[in-house]
Amino acid sequence: MSLPQLSFADVVQPAWNVSPRVRALVTTRNGGVSEPPFGRWQDGADQPGGLNLGMKTGDDPASVATNRARLLNLAGVGEAAWLEQIHGAGIVRAEDVLAQARAIGTPTRADASVTDRPGTVCVVMVADCMPVLLCDEAGRAVGAAHAGWRGLAAGIVEQTAQRVAGLAGVEAASLHAYLGPAIGPDVFEVGADVRDAFMNGVDGAQREATANAFVTHPQNPGKYLADLAALARLRLQRLGVTRIVGGDLCTVTQRERFYSYRRDRETGRMAALIWLDDQAQTIAE
Numbered sequence: 001m002s003l004p005q006l007s008f009a010d011v012v013q014p015a016w017n018v019s020p021r022v023r024a025l026v027t028t029r030n031g032g033v034s035e036p037p038f039g040r041w042q043d044g045a046d047q048p049g050g051l052n053l054g055m056k057t058g059d060d061p062a063s064v065a066t067n068r069a070r071l072l073n074l075a076g077v078g079e080a081a082w083l084e085q086i087h088g089a090g091i092v093r094a095e096d097v098l099a100q101a102r103a104i105g106t107p108t109r110a111d112a113s114v115t116d117r118p119g120t121v122c123v124v125m126v127a128d129c130m131p132v133l134l135c136d137e138a139g140r141a142v143g144a145a146h147a148g149w150r151g152l153a154a155g156i157v158e159q160t161a162q163r164v165a166g167l168a169g170v171e172a173a174s175l176h177a178y179l180g181p182a183i184g185p186d187v188f189e190v191g192a193d194v195r196d197a198f199m200n201g202v203d204g205a206q207r208e209a210t211a212n213a214f215v216t217h218p219q220n221p222g223k224y225l226a227d228l229a230a231l232a233r234l235r236l237q238r239l240g241v242t243r244i245v246g247g248d249l250c251t252v253t254q255r256e257r258f259y260s261y262r263r264d265r266e267t268g269r270m271a272a273l274i275w276l277d278d279q280a281q282t283i284a285e
Contacts, residue, residue, distance in 0.1 A: 003049045006031035006070040010051065014133060014178035016245050021118075021139030024274040025075065026131060026180045027051055028257045032067040034059050038268040041256045052259070052268025054125055059268065075273060080121035084109045085146050087129075089154035091163055094122045111151050112160040114143035116167040118278030123271050127261040128251050130182035130228050131272030132157050134164045134175055141167035142274045147182075147232055149190065153197040157235045173240025180272050181258050184250030185227035188262075189217060195224055198231060209234055 010031035014024050030040045032051030038059045039050035051067050052059045072080060081097035090110035095117055097108040113122040122144040124131050129148035135141065143164040145156050158172075165172040195214045202210050213230040217223035229247030236244055251258040251270075259268040 003033055004031070006051060006074050008074070011074070012181065012249065014245060016176050016178055016243070018135055018137050018176050019139030021277050022135045022142060022274070023075070023277050024133050024135075024142075024178065024272075026272040027053065027071060027270045028181075029259050029268060029270065030257070032063070032070060034063045034067060034268060037264065037266050038063075038259075050259075050268055051270075053271045054127075054269030057268055058266065071271065071273075075121070075275075077119065077121050077275065080123040080271075080273060081113050081115075082107050082123060082125075083111065083113065083146075085111050085125060087111065087146075087148050087150045089151050089156040089159060091143075091145075091156070091160055094120045112143060112145035112156055112163075114141065114160060114163045114167060115276070116141040118276040121273050121275040123273045125269040125271050126180070126182065126251075127259045127267055127269050128183040130232055130247075131180035132160070132232060133178040133180065133272055133274045134161050135274065136164065136168035136170050136175055138168070139276055140169065141165075142276060144272055144274050147228070149194055149197070149226070149228065149231075152228070152231055152235065153194075155235070157232055158239050161236060161239055161241060171240070173242075175239075175241050175243070177236050177241055177244045179229050179232055179244065179247035181249035181251050181254075181270070182228050182247075183252050183260070183262055185213075185215075185225055185230070187250065187252045188226045188228060189220065190214075190224050190226045192222060192224070194226060206234060206238065 034050035036046035038052040081094035084107040094113040094115040124146035
C-alpha cells in the first residue's frame with residue numbers, strides 16, 4: 001500500500017509573532033510509514049501510516065528511520081540534534097549533540113538543547129510530556145525543552161530560557177515561548193508527591209497560582225488533576241516571560257492526532273523542532 005508523504009498539514013506550527021528566521025513545528029502521529037501499534041488512527045482503528053520518531057519504542061528501526069527522513073525533508077534540513085532524554089534538567093548545545101553523534105554515533109543524554117547557529121536543529125521527543133520551544137523575537141537564538149513534570153519541577157524550562165537569552169544577548173523576559181501538545185488538565189492524574197514538588201520553594205502569588213494548577217480528583221481521594229501548561233507558564237513568568245502561546249492541545253484525548261503513552265502504553269513518539277533558517281535575515285527588535 002502506498003502511503004502519502006508527510007506534509008505541513010500533518011504538523012502543528014506555533015502561532016507566534018517572531019522573525020521569519022525562526023522555524024518551528026511539532027509532529028503528529030500522521031504522515032509516516034509505521035505499522036500498528038505505532039500507526040495513524042483512522043475510522044476508529046490503528047492503521048499503517050504512523051509517524052513514530054522514537055527508536056526505542058519497539059517499532060521497526062527501518063520505519064523510524066524513514067519517518068525521520070520524511071521529517072527532515074519536510075523541514076528542509078539534513079540532520080537534527082536527537083537527544084537521549086532522561087526526564088532531567090540537563091541542557092546542551094545542539095551543535096555539540098551533532099558533533100558527538102558524528103564522532104561516536106551515540107545520542108547525548110539531556111532534556112533540552114539550545115543554539116544560535118543557523119541550520120542547527122534543536123529537537124525533543126514527546127508522547128504526553130510538554131515540548132517547550134523558545135526564541136528571541138529577532139531570531140538570534142532558539143531552544144527546545146522536554147518538560148515532563150520532573151524536568152519542569154527541576155527548572156528545565158526557565159533554565160533553557162536563560163540559556164537562549166544568553167545566546168541571543170537579550171533579557172529572558174523578552175523571549176517568546178510555545179507550549180506544545182501534552183497531556184491535558186482533565187486527564188493528568190498525579191499524586192501528592194507531584195504537587196509537593198511544585199509547591200516547595202514557591203510563595204506569595206506564585207504559591208497560590210501553583211496550588212490552583214492542581215485540582216482534587218473527583219473520584220480518587222488523595223489524587224489530583226494537574227495542569228501542566230499552567231505550571232509551565234508560571235515557571236516562565238518567574239523570569240518575566242509573558243509572550244507565551246499554545247498549551248491547549250491534549251495528547252490523550254486527541255487520539256486521531258497524537259501519540260500518548262499514558263493512554264496506550266505501547267505507542268510512538270512525536271517530535272518538536274526549532275531552528276534558525278540560514279536563508280533568512282535577522283531582524284532588529
